[in-house]
Amino acid sequence: MNTTAVIYARVSSMGDRQNNERQIEDLKILGKQKNYKIEKIYEEKISGAKRNSERPVLTECLEYCDRT
Secondary structure, rough: EEEEEEEEEEEEEOOOOOHHHHHHHHHHHHHHOOOOEEEEEEEOOOOOOOOOOHOOOHHHHHHHHHHH
């Protein structure tokens, strides 16, 4: 049986200082090891101090998960 998953990656910096590439690649490797089928990848650059309701990409990700 295939288990499906989504990836949500977030970094705090809005500039070019940080990016999510390493997080995403590491999570793809983990997904492959666990035989997960990655359905979607969500990326967001926003402060960790923000409330979840202030994170539009996280909100979209959670709504996608609720629908599936």
